[in-house]
Amino acid sequence: MPVNPAEDVPRPPASFVTALQTGRLDRDALHPFPAPDPAVAAAADALIDEAAELVGGLVDAERIDRTRELPAGLLDRLRDGGWFRVRNSAALGGREMSDYDAFRLVERISAVSLPVGQTLAIQNAVGAAALLAALPEGPLRGWVEERIAAGTVSGFAGTSRPAPTTPGPGPPRCRPRTAPATC
Structure with a gap:
C-alpha cells in the first residue's frame, strides 16, 4: 500500500490571515459576530436612511457615469451635513457612527452611486x-x-512632478527597472 508523505507531515494551524488570503476562512472563527445595541442600530439605520434619501434625491447615477461629474452642490450638502466626518463627535460636526455603521453607510450609498460612495469612503x-x-x-x-469642525474636505496629491515622457528639459528621467535606478 503506497504511503502519501503529505499525510505524515504535521501541518501548522492556519492563521486567520492565511485563511483570509487563501479564501478558506472558517466562519466559525468569526462567530458570534458582535451585534450592536438595538438603540444604537436603530439610530444608525435612521442616519443611513437619511443619507440615502439625500443622495438619492440629488444623484442620477447614470448621468454621473456618463459625464464623470458629481451634481452641483452635492459635495457641499455632504460636507455641511457632517457626512464626511460620520465617525467624529458631534462637537466636531460629526455623526458619531461606529466603524461598522460607517461601513454600512458607504455600502448603502455605493448602491445608489459608486462615485459618491467612494467619496464618502475616502473622506471617512x-x-x-x-x-x-x-x-x-x-x-x-x-x-x-478646528479645521474638521469648520467642514474642511481632505485632499491628497503627489508632491513631485512626473518624469517627462520624452527627453528634454525638466527633471531627470528614471531608467527602466532593468537598469539601476538613477533619477
Missing part, C-alpha cells in the same frame, strides 16, 4: 477626520479639530 477612512484619532493631544490636534 483616510481624510483628516479619520486621521484625527492618530494625533496626540497638543496644538496640531487642536488645529486639525
Whole structure:
C-alpha cells in the first residue's frame, strides 16, 4: 500500500490571515459576530436612511457615469451635513457612527452611486477626520479639530512632478527597472 508523505507531515494551524488570503476562512472563527445595541442600530439605520434619501434625491447615477461629474452642490450638502466626518463627535460636526455603521453607510450609498460612495469612503477612512484619532493631544490636534469642525474636505496629491515622457528639459528621467535606478 503506497504511503502519501503529505499525510505524515504535521501541518501548522492556519492563521486567520492565511485563511483570509487563501479564501478558506472558517466562519466559525468569526462567530458570534458582535451585534450592536438595538438603540444604537436603530439610530444608525435612521442616519443611513437619511443619507440615502439625500443622495438619492440629488444623484442620477447614470448621468454621473456618463459625464464623470458629481451634481452641483452635492459635495457641499455632504460636507455641511457632517457626512464626511460620520465617525467624529458631534462637537466636531460629526455623526458619531461606529466603524461598522460607517461601513454600512458607504455600502448603502455605493448602491445608489459608486462615485459618491467612494467619496464618502475616502473622506471617512483616510481624510483628516479619520486621521484625527492618530494625533496626540497638543496644538496640531487642536488645529486639525478646528479645521474638521469648520467642514474642511481632505485632499491628497503627489508632491513631485512626473518624469517627462520624452527627453528634454525638466527633471531627470528614471531608467527602466532593468537598469539601476538613477533619477
